Amino acid sequence: MEAQSVETRKIVYDDAIVRAFIAASVIFGVVALLVGVLIASQLVFWELNFGLSWLSFGRLRPLHTNAAIFAFVGNMMFAGIYYSTQRLVKARMASNFLSWFNFWGWQLVIVGAAITLPLGLTQSKEYAELIWPLDILVVVTWVVFAVNFFWTLAVRNERNLYVSLWFYIATIVTIPILYIVNNLQLPTSLLHSYPIYAGVQDALVQWWYGHNAVGFFLTTPILGIMYYFIPKAAGRPVYSYRLSVVHFWSLVFLYIWAGPHHLLYTALPDWAQTTGMVFSIILLAPSWGGMLNGLLTLRGAWDKLRTDPVLKFMVVSVTFYGMSTFEGPLLSIKSVNSLAHYTDWIIGHVHGGTLGWNGFMAAAMFYWLVPRLYKTKLWSVRWAEAHFWIGTMGMLFYVVAMWISGINQGLYWRALDTEGFLKYPDFVETLLSQRFLYHMRLLGGTAYLTGFLMMGVNLLLTAQAGQKVNGQATVKRLPRYTGPGFWELVRGAPAVLSALVVVAAILFGLADPTQSPILLGIGTVIVIAAILYGGAAKKGWHHLLEARPLAFTILTLFAILIGGLAELIPTVVIRKEVPIEPVVQTAGTDSLGAQAAEAVTAEATPESKWRQKPYSPLELEGRDIYVREGCYSCHSQMIRPFRHETLRYGDYSRAEEYIYDRPFQWGSKRTGPDLHRVGGKYPNLWHYLHMRDPRNTSEGSIMPSYKFMTDAVAKIDNLPAKMEALRRLGVPYDESDIRNSVQTARSQAALIVTDLASQDITLSADSELTALIAYLQRLGRGPQPTALEKVER
Amino acid sequence: MSDPQKDQVLGHDYDGIQEYDNRLPNWWLWLLYGSIVFAIGYWLWFQTYSIGRLPLELYEAEVAAAAEAALERMAGQEVTDETIILISQIPASIEAAKGLWDTHCSECHVQGEGKIGPNLTDNYWIHGSKPLDILKTITDGVPDKGMVAWGEQLPPGKIQKLAAYVLTLKGKNLPGRAPEGDLVEPEG
Numbered sequence: 001m002e003a004q005s006v007e008t009r010k011i012v013y014d015d016a017i018v019r020a021f022i023a024a025s026v027i028f029g030v031v032a033l034l035v036g037v038l039i040a041s042q043l044v045f046w047e048l049n050f051g052l053s054w055l056s057f058g059r060l061r062p063l064h065t066n067a068a069i070f071a072f073v074g075n076m077m078f079a080g081i082y083y084s085t086q087r088l089v090k091a092r093m094a095s096n097f098l099s100w101f102n103f104w105g106w107q108l109v110i111v112g113a114a115i116t117l118p119l120g121l122t123q124s125k126e127y128a129e130l131i132w133p134l135d136i137l138v139v140v141t142w143v144v145f146a147v148n149f150f151w152t153l154a155v156r157n158e159r160n161l162y163v164s165l166w167f168y169i170a171t172i173v174t175i176p177i178l179y180i181v182n183n184l185q186l187p188t189s190l191l192h193s194y195p196i197y198a199g200v201q202d203a204l205v206q207w208w209y210g211h212n213a214v215g216f217f218l219t220t221p222i223l224g225i226m227y228y229f230i231p232k233a234a235g236r237p238v239y240s241y242r243l244s245v246v247h248f249w250s251l252v253f254l255y256i257w258a259g260p261h262h263l264l265y266t267a268l269p270d271w272a273q274t275t276g277m278v279f280s281i282i283l284l285a286p287s288w289g290g291m292l293n294g295l296l297t298l299r300g301a302w303d304k305l306r307t308d309p310v311l312k313f314m315v316v317s318v319t320f321y322g323m324s325t326f327e328g329p330l331l332s333i334k335s336v337n338s339l340a341h342y343t344d345w346i347i348g349h350v351h352g353g354t355l356g357w358n359g360f361m362a363a364a365m366f367y368w369l370v371p372r373l374y375k376t377k378l379w380s381v382r383w384a385e386a387h388f389w390i391g392t393m394g395m396l397f398y399v400v401a402m403w404i405s406g407i408n409q410g411l412y413w414r415a416l417d418t419e420g421f422l423k424y425p426d427f428v429e430t431l432l433s434q435r436f437l438y439h440m441r442l443l444g445g446t447a448y449l450t451g452f453l454m455m456g457v458n459l460l461l462t463a464q465a466g467q468k469v470n471g472q473a474t475v476k477r478l479p480r481y482t483g484p485g486f487w488e489l490v491r492g493a494p495a496v497l498s499a500l501v502v503v504a505a506i507l508f509g510l511a512d513p514t515q516s517p518i519l520l521g522i523g524t525v526i527v528i529a530a531i532l533y534g535g536a537a538k539k540g541w542h543h544l545l546e547a548r549p550l551a552f553t554i555l556t557l558f559a560i561l562i563g564g565l566a567e568l569i570p571t572v573v574i575r576k577e578v579p580i581e582p583v584v585q586t587a588g589t590d591s592l593g594a595q596a597a598e599a600v601t602a603e604a605t606p607e608s609k610w611r612q613k614p615y616s617p618l619e620l621e622g623r624d625i626y627v628r629e630g631c632y633s634c635h636s637q638m639i640r641p642f643r644h645e646t647l648r649y650g651d652y653s654r655a656e657e658y659i660y661d662r663p664f665q666w667g668s669k670r671t672g673p674d675l676h677r678v679g680g681k682y683p684n685l686w687h688y689l690h691m692r693d694p695r696n697t698s699e700g701s702i703m704p705s706y707k708f709m710t711d712a713v714a715k716i717d718n719l720p721a722k723m724e725a726l727r728r729l730g731v732p733y734d735e736s737d738i739r740n741s742v743q744t745a746r747s748q749a750a751l752i753v754t755d756l757a758s759q760d761i762t763l764s765a766d767s768e769l770t771a772l773i774a775y776l777q778r779l780g781r782g783p784q785p786t787a788l789e790k791v792e793r
Numbered sequence: 794m795s796d797p798q799k800d801q802v803l804g805h806d807y808d809g810i811q812e813y814d815n816r817l818p819n820w821w822l823w824l825l826y827g828s829i830v831f832a833i834g835y836w837l838w839f840q841t842y843s844i845g846r847l848p849l850e851l852y853e854a855e856v857a858a859a860a861e862a863a864l865e866r867m868a869g870q871e872v873t874d875e876t877i878i879l880i881s882q883i884p885a886s887i888e889a890a891k892g893l894w895d896t897h898c899s900e901c902h903v904q905g906e907g908k909i910g911p912n913l914t915d916n917y918w919i920h921g922s923k924p925l926d927i928l929k930t931i932t933d934g935v936p937d938k939g940m941v942a943w944g945e946q947l948p949p950g951k952i953q954k955l956a957a958y959v960l961t962l963k964g965k966n967l968p969g970r971a972p973e974g975d976l977v978e979p980e981g
Contacts, residue, residue: 160805231810238810241814243815244812265848282825282829521829521836652852
C-alpha cells in the first residue's frame with residue numbers, strides 16, 4: 001500500500017431519485033392491482049365490460065400485466081438498484097441528468113402504455129404489447145440507465161463488486177437484447193406495425209423474450225435487491241459466498257434456454273420443445289440457490305421475525321420465490337404441461353411469483369427504506385403487520401383458487417366417455433363450473449389490493465412525518481489497481497473452459513444444430529464444477545473477476561447469449577427446421593391427420609405446391625381487428641395433438657399454417673375455446689349474433705359484447721400500405737393484389753352482408769364486424785394449392 | 794481449493810454486509826448435478842435415439858387405440874366409410890395392408906403413382922374417392938381395364954385394409970401417371 005492513497009472525502013448519495021422511484025412504484029402498483037381486480041370481476045360479471053371497447057377484458061388485460069411488470073416492479077427495481085448500487089460501490093450516481101432522464105423516460109413509457117393499450121394500439125404479443133414508438137422510448141431509457149450505472153461503476157470507491165451488482169449487470173445487459181430482438185418490426189404507420197417474424201418463428205422469439213422478461217426483469221434484479229436488503233434488515237452475514245457465485249452463473253446461463261416450455265405440444269419443432277423442458281428442470285437448483293442464500297441468511301435472526309414486518313415480508317417473498325421456481329419446472333414437464341397449459345393454473349403460477357416474490361419483496365424494501373429516506377420511524381408498524389396478513393391471505397386465496405380451477409379445467413377438457421367421445425363437449429359448461437373459484441380469486445385479489453393501499457397510506461404518512469435526507473459516507477479513494485489485467489482474467493480457467501465447451505457444442509451443432517444442447521449440458525456440469533472448486537475459492541479467479549466490471553459484464557453477456565443463439569438461429573435462419581409446406585406422410589395417414597414420424601417434404605411437382613394462402617385484404621383487416629382487441633388473452637389458436645383437442649376443435653395445428661401470421665396469435669390461455677379451426681364451423685349469422693352479444697348463441701358466456709364493431713368503420717383505406725409492408729416482409733402479394741386491395745375487400749364484404757341480408761340482418765359492408773367475420777371464417781383453412789410463381793418470389 | 798469452516802466470515806464487507814463462505818449443501822449439489830444428468834438422459838432417450846415417443850407419435854397411438862376400440866364396438870355391423878377410415882388410423886393394419894399391396898397391387902400401381910393402373914396419389918378419381926367407392930372398386934375390380942376383382946381372391950377383412958391403405962395414399966401427389974377421372978378437392 002502506498003502512503004498517499006489514504007486520501008478520504010465525503011460524498012452524498014442521490015436519494016431523491018430513490019424516493020421518486022418508490023413513489024412511482026406505489027402509485028402504479030395501485031393502478032396495476034386495481035385493473036387486475038376490475039378484470040377479475042369481469043370474469044365473474046361480464047356486464048362490467050360495460051360494452052365499451054376500451055374497458056373490455058381483451059384491452060385491459062395487457063394494461064394489467066404491463067402495469068404490474070414494468071410500472072410497479074420496474075419502478076421498484078430502479079429504486080432498489082439506485083439505492084443499493086451507490087452504497088455498494090461507495091459512489092454517488094455518476095450523472096444526475098441521466099438518473100432523472102431514466103426516471104421521466106420510464107414514466108413516459110408507462111403513461112404511453114396506459115393510453116395506448118386501452119385504445120387497442122398494441123402488438124398483441126404478451127408483455128411486448130407496446131407499439132413501436134414506445135418500444136424505442138423503452139430502449140433509449142434503458143440505455144441511459146445502463147450508461148449511468150456503468151459510469152457509476154467506473155468511478156467506484158470499492159474494488160470488488162458485491163453479488164447484488166452481478167445480478168444488476170445481468171439484468172442491464174440482457175433486457176435490451178431481449179427487448180430489441182423480440183420487437184423487430186416494420187411500421188405501417190405511426191401507431192401500427194408488423195413483426196418481422198411470422199408464425200412459429202414469431203412464437204419462439206416471443207417466448208424466448210416472455211420467459212426471460214420473467215427471468216431478467218422479475219427475477220435477477222429482485223435477487224440483487226434481496227442480496228442487499230436481507231442482510232441489511234437481518235443484520236446477518238450472507239449465508240454463502242460460493243453459493244452466490246455458483247447460483248449466479250448457473251442461473252444466468254440456464255434461464256435463457258427455458259423459453260420453449262411455453263410452447264410444449266405446439267407446432268414448434270420437437271428438439272426445441274425438448275430443450276425448453278430439460279433446461280427448465282435444470283433451472284430448479286440454481287433458482288433454489290437464491291432462495292437458500294436468502295432464507296439461510298436469516299439464521300440467527302428468526303426471533304426478529306416476530307416483531308419486524310420487514311423480515312416477515314422478506315421470508316414470505318423468498319418462500320414464494322422458492323415455490324414459484326419449483327412450480328415452473330414442474331409445469332415444464334411435458335405431461336404436467338399437457339394438463340396445465342391454457343388453464344388457470346398458469347395464472348396462479350404467475351401471480352404467486354408477482355404478488356408473492358415481487359410484491360412482498362417490494363413491500364419489505366419500502367418499509368425498510370422509507371423511514372430511512374425520511375429520517376423517521378414507520379408511521380404504523382401495526383398497519384404494516386395488518387398489510388402482511390391481509391396480503392398473505394389474499395395471495396393464498398388467489399393462488400389456491402387458480403390451482404383448483406386450473407386442474408379442474410384441464411381434467412374437464414380432456415375427459416372422455418366410455419365410447420371415446422368428449423364428456424363435456426360444451427366449452428361454456430367447463431367454464432361455468434369454475435364460477436365459485438373465480439369469486440374466490442376476486443376476493444383474494446381485492447384483499448391483496450387492500451393491503452397494498454394500507455401500505456401506500458403508511459408510507460405516505462411516514463414520509464410526511466419525516467424530512468428528506470440523503471445518505472452520506474466518507475470514502476477512501478481506491479489505490480491503483482495492481483491485479484491481473486483484463487486478458488489475464490478472461491484467460492482464467494472457468495472462462496476458457498466455458499469457451500471450449502461452447503466451441504465444441506457449435507462444431508457438434510454444425511453437423512446437426514438440434515443435437516448440440518446435450519454437449520452443452522455435459523459442459524455445464526464441468527464448468528460449474530470448475531468454478532466451484534477453483535474459481536470460487538477465497539482469493540480465487542472469481543474474486544479477481546469481481547474487481548473488473550468490464551470483464552465481468554462481457555462474460556455475463558456470453559453466458560446469456562449462448563442459449564438464445566442456440567435456439568433462435570436454427571429456428572429462424574434454417575428453413576428446413578420449420579416446414580412451410582405440408583409434410584407428406586409415409587404411413588398411418590388418415591382424415592384426422594395422424595402423422596408418421598419420418599415425414600418428408602413433398603418433392604416439387606407443380607401440383608404439389610401446397611401452401612397457406614396469404615390473407616385476403618378483408619381477412620387481413622379483420623385479423624388486425626382481432627389483434628387490436630387482444631382476443632389472444634382468452635382464445636388460443638393452437639390445437640395440440642391430443643385426441644380430446646382434435647375432437648373438440650378439429651385437426652391439430654401445423655407449423656406451415658402460420659407462415660403468414662404476423663404477429664402469431666397462438667395465445668397462452670383458454671378462457672374461451674380455441675379458434676384455430678373456427679372458420680367454416682358456423683354460418684356468418686352465428687358470428688354476427690355472437691359478436692353482438694355472445695349470450696345470444698352461447699348461454700352463460702362471459703365474453704364481452706362487441707356490438708360497437710357493427711357501427712365502427714373498418715379502415716380498409718390503409719390496406720395498400722399494410723400489404724406493401726407485408727410484401728416487403730416476404731408475403732407473396734403482387735402489385736395488382738395491392739393496387740386492387742380496397743376493391744377486393746369491398747367485394748368480399750359484399751358477399752358477407754348479402755348472405756346476412758338474406759336472413760333479414762342488416763350489417764354495413766364497411767363495418768369492422770364484417771371484416772372480423774371474414775377473418776374468423778378464414779381461420780384454420782389449411783394450405784391450399786398455390787400458383788407456383790407466386791410462391792417463389 | 795479451500796475447506797471452509799462453518800460460518801467463517803470472509804474478510805471484507807460491502808456497506809456493512811459480510812459474507813460467510815459456507816459449503817454448498819450436498820442435497821443442493823445433487824439436485825443440480827442430478828437434474829443435468831436427467832436432462833442428458835432425457836435428450837438421448839427422446840431426441841438422439843428416439844426411444845421415447847414424441848407428441849405426434851403419441852397422438853398417432855392415441856388415435857389408433859381409439860380407432861381399435863371403435864372398430865371393436867362396431868364389429869358385426871355393416872361396413873361404412875367410417876369403418877375404412879378407422880382402419881386407416883391403425884398403423885398395424887396399414888403395415889399389414891402394405892404387405893398385401895406389395896404382393897397384389899404394386900405390379901400395376903407401383904407405390905401409388907401408377908404404371909399400368911392409374912395414379913392413386915393425386916386428387917383425380919375415376920371410380921369415386923369415398924372409402925366405400927374404393928372398397929367397391931377393389932372388390933369388384935374393373936374387368937374392362939384389367940383390374941382384378943379382388944373380392945373373389947381375398948377375404949373381406951384384407952380388402953378393407955387395402956381400401957384403408959389407398960386412403961393413406963391420397964394427397965401424396967407422387968409424380969407418375971398423369972391424372973385421370975374427376976377432380977375431387979380434399980376437405981379441410
